[in-house]
Amino acid sequence: xxxxxxxxxxxxxxxxxxxxxxxxxxxxxxxxxxxxxxxxxxxxxxxxxxxxxxxxxxxxxxxxxxxxxxxxxxxxxxxxxxxxxxxxxxxxxxxxxxxxxxxxxxxxxxxxxxxxxxxxxxxxxxxxxxxxxxxxxxxxxxxxxxxxxxxxxxxxxxxxxxxxxxxxxxxxxxxxxxxxxxxxxxxxxxxxxxxxxxxxxxxxxxxxxxxxxxxxxxxxxxxxxxxxxxxxxxxxxxxxxxxxxxxxxxxxxxxxxxxxxxxxxxxxxxxxxxxxxxxxxxxxxxxxxxxxxxxxxxxxxxxxxxxxxxxxxxxxxxxxxxxxxxxxxxxxxxxxxxxxxxxxxxxxxxxxxxxxxxxxxxxxxxxxxxxxxxxxxxxxxxxxxxxxxxxxxxxxx
Amino acid sequence: xxxxxxxxxxxxxxxxxxxxxxxxxxxxxxxxxxxxxxxxxxxxxxxxxxxxxxxxxxxxxxxxxxxxxxxxxxxxxxxxxxxxxxxxxxxxxxxxxxxxxxxxxxxxxxxxxxxxxxxxxxxxxxxxxxxxxxxxxxxxxxxxxxxxxxxxxxxxxxxxxxxxxxxxxxxxxxxxxxxxxxxxxxxxxxxxxxxxxxxxxxxxxxxxxxxxxxxxxxxxxxxxxxxxxxxxxxxxxxxxxxxxxxxxxxxxxxxxxxxxxxxxxxxxxxxxxxxxxxxxxxxxxxxxxxxxxxxxxxxxxxxxxxxxxxxxxxxxxxxxxxxxxxxxxxxxxxxxxxxxxxxxxxxxxxxxxxxxxxxxx
Numbered sequence: 082x083x084x085x086x087x088x089x090x091x092x093x094x095x096x097x098x099x100x101x102x103x104x105x106x107x108x109x110x111x112x113x114x115x116x117x118x119x120x121x122x123x124x125x126x127x128x129x130x131x132x133x134x135x136x137x138x139x140x141x142x143x144x145x146x147x148x149x150x151x152x153x154x155x156x157x158x159x160x161x162x163x164x165x166x167x168x169x170x171x172x173x174x175x176x177x178x179x180x181x182x183x184x185x186x187x188x189x190x191x192x193x194x195x196x197x198x199x200x201x202x203x204x205x206x207x208x209x210x211x212x213x214x215x216x217x218x219x220x221x222x223x224x225x226x227x228x229x230x231x232x233x234x235x236x237x238x239x240x241x242x243x244x245x246x247x248x249x250x251x252x253x254x255x256x257x258x259x260x261x262x263x264x265x266x267x268x269x270x271x272x273x274x275x276x277x278x279x280x281x282x283x284x285x286x287x288x289x290x291x292x293x294x295x296x297x298x299x300x301x302x303x304x305x306x307x308x309x310x311x312x313x314x315x316x317x318x319x320x321x322x323x324x325x326x327x328x329x330x331x332x333x334x335x336x337x338x339x340x341x342x343x344x345x346x347x348x349x350x351x352x353x354x355x356x357x358x359x360x361x362x363x364x365x366x367x368x369x370x371x372x373x374x375x376x377x378x379x380x381x382x383x384x385x386x387x388x389x390x391x392x393x394x395x396x397x398x399x400x401x402x403x404x405x406x407x408x409x410x411x412x413x414x415x416x417x418x419x420x421x422x423x424x425x426x427x428x429x430x431x432x433x434x435x436x437x438x439x440x441x442x443x444x445x446x447x448x449x450x451x452x453x454x455x456x457x458x459x460x461x462x463x464x465x466x467x468x469x470x471x472x473x474x475x476x477x478x
Numbered sequence: 479x480x481x482x483x484x485x486x487x488x489x490x491x492x493x494x495x496x497x498x499x500x501x502x503x504x505x506x507x508x509x510x511x512x513x514x515x516x517x518x519x520x521x522x523x524x525x526x527x528x529x530x531x532x533x534x535x536x537x538x539x540x541x542x543x544x545x546x547x548x549x550x551x552x553x554x555x556x557x558x559x560x561x562x563x564x565x566x567x568x569x570x571x572x573x574x575x576x577x578x579x580x581x582x583x584x585x586x587x588x589x590x591x592x593x594x595x596x597x598x599x600x601x602x603x604x605x606x607x608x609x610x611x612x613x614x615x616x617x618x619x620x621x622x623x624x625x626x627x628x629x630x631x632x633x634x635x636x637x638x639x640x641x642x643x644x645x646x647x648x649x650x651x652x653x654x655x656x657x658x659x660x661x662x663x664x665x666x667x668x669x670x671x672x673x674x675x676x677x678x679x680x681x682x683x684x685x686x687x688x689x690x691x692x693x694x695x696x697x698x699x700x701x702x703x704x705x706x707x708x709x710x711x712x713x714x715x716x717x718x719x720x721x722x723x724x725x726x727x728x729x730x731x732x733x734x735x736x737x738x739x740x741x742x743x744x745x746x747x748x749x750x751x752x753x754x755x756x757x758x759x760x761x762x763x764x765x766x767x768x769x770x771x772x773x774x775x776x777x778x779x780x781x782x783x784x785x786x787x788x789x790x791x792x793x794x795x796x797x798x799x800x801x802x803x804x805x806x807x808x809x810x811x812x813x814x815x816x817x818x819x820x821x822x823x824x825x826x827x828x829x830x831x832x833x834x835x836x837x838x839x
Contacts, residue, residue, distance in 0.1 A: 366832075
């Protein structure tokens with residue numbers, strides 16, 4: 082155990098701080114989604130030029146081309162959080178498609194798609210889940226039938242987050258209907274402007290449509306759109322899912338959320354008494370703080386494994402399950418501590434934090450289910466982590 | 479940046495576990511638990527050979543001069559082995575009291591004897607930390623102590639007592655001091671014996687350190703109890719997983735049923751992050767003193783909660799066999815039960831955690 086940073090890393094931290102200080106006027110007026118699109122694209126280009134986004138993507142494909150250095154990545158993340166500066170884009174194209182193309186894409190696919198994706202010029206959505214294929218993703222039924230040099234696609238996808246804004250989709254389809262289910266899938270890239278695609282917003286319990294349904298009717302896609310080989314889509318997608326799970330349950334985001342809850346409980350009063358002065362709520366808050374700290378230090382432990390190129394083992398397998406549950410519980414305590422005020426939503430003079438605690442409470446429940454349900458996570462923990470047997474397959478009737 | 483234990487630390491912990499497996503297998507633990515006249519002298523002798531009583535004591539006094547993280551790794555091995563020795567007081571807290579608050583003369587007199595294991599120390603600090611029950615509490619006046627102290631681990635036989643008075647001051651009392659009374663407090667955990675000590679105008683030497691020293695004993699005690707529960711919890715989970723892969727019902731091993739697998743997964747998901755929390759609390763004790771009290775409190779409170787969950791769930795996975803004496807799983811169950819209550823249960827420790835960071839008055 083030695084949590085000190087080397088002088089080289091301290092120097093790197095100073096460099097990141099210097100950059101953020103020098104460019105404060107680029108982001109001082111507000112972060113994230115509120116930014117005008119052109120300014121966001123310019124900021125993204127600036128970040129790539131300095132190695133604060135697309136850091137380890139080769140220069141030839143439009144990245145910064147640095148050696149992978151997990152500690153530097155973490156320092157960048159810490160300093161951007163500290164300054165309140167918007168990070169580089171972290172959409173599904175960048176976090177899932179780009180690593181997949183780097184791993185299994187053809188040279189033509191890499192050259193064509195990675196650069197524009199990194200710069201935010203091409204926005205992607207993910208076409209994996211279907212109404213009948215959720216946890217059992219490999220049973221997906223969207224069909225791609227050969228027609229000359231093309232495939233003709235029929236079927237539908239669900240939980241497609243950015244389908245309405247997306248230029249392109251990376252999509253799993255069944256190309257070999259007679260092959261065993263894991264061997265009949267291909268991973269395709271195609272334009273969302275292709276005739277025959279219909280996007281319908283999927284409104285959730287939060288009241289907004291964070292997801293969409295996507296319907297395909299005779300959608301014509303060239304066979305050259307396959308990534309990683311025909312019938313290999315399941316294995317290509319598994320490489321990407323690994324990247325998605327790593328994003329859910331980030332302990333730094335959870336710690337920030339707990340900080341907001343502590344602030345809320347210190348400033349809000351009920352009958353003139355601070356919420357935190359209620360011993361029951363204070364106890365619940367401290368119990369959550371225990372969990373947040375445990376996951377934070379667990380994160381430092383998995384980071385150390387990653388720095389050494391070792392598998393994080395059990396410490397890594399529990400992150401999605403525990404992190405998502407913890408976020409949900411933090412929102413739940415905020416709602417409870419606010420009492421009747423905790424139910425207010427959308428708008429009104431008594432509303433707190435724009436209703437975000439209720440929004441998070443509902444949205445985070447979706448994250449407990451999405452990206453591999455809690456029950457699937459427990460299967461993974463018991464099978465891969467503890468070496469327990471898989472559920473025996475039912476004999477075909 | 480390195481958040482891990484070194485290969486030397488891992489080696490030390492594994493070697494200690496092997497020593498305990500030889501010196502104190504479950505049959506030996508069972509014998510100790512069933513016979514109050516058994517002092518566990520052979521197990522203590524094995525730990526003396528290992529050098530464990532001096533784990534924290536500086537080399538100049540004959541100890542190993544290691545840090546609380548090393549002691550926490552040892553405590554984890556103690557919990558794994560449900561070791562019948564007063565590790566907490568004798569190997570950690572009594573030496574720490576002298577190191578943090580003793581004069582040069584006091585250190586010279588006691589630390590070498592404690593490092594060699596010749597003298598077992600014990601600490602009587604429950605009242606100012608976990609609260610006074612049944613009129614307990616010690617008053618100090620004119621170099622004499624009067625009153626009583628409860629829940630003194632190893633207190634029945636200790637050759638030296640470190641006692642906290644009602645103001646948080648610490649005092650040294652020799653085991654042979656006139657007016658010192660000792661009686662057993664029988665708890666669920668028969669692998670560590672607790673004593674009620676009575677002080678009837680007993681001669682005592684003050685230790686120079688004030689409330690700061692008591693806080694350090696509390697933080698170290700919380701961290702080591704958490705480490706003990708972590709080790710015991712690990713064993714319960716391992717035993718549950720092994721049993722679930724062996725026991726068959728309905729023509730299948732029960733570990734292939736998701737209902738059982740998920741119980742095991744939940745235990746692992748709760749327990750694994752405790753390891754990082756305990757490591758960090760122990761590291762902070764020596765290397766990040768500003769964070770030591772808060773992280774020790776969280777390590778104690780959280781590992782206690784997780785420990786209880788693992789203890790009951792692992793027992794359930796074993797079905798009816800889980801609750802039998804024959805299987806012996808209850809030794810770990812009870813070990814975790816004592817770790818949870820000693821020096822304050824989770825609710826009390828969390829209330830202190832809120833005060834430590836200024837969130838509560």
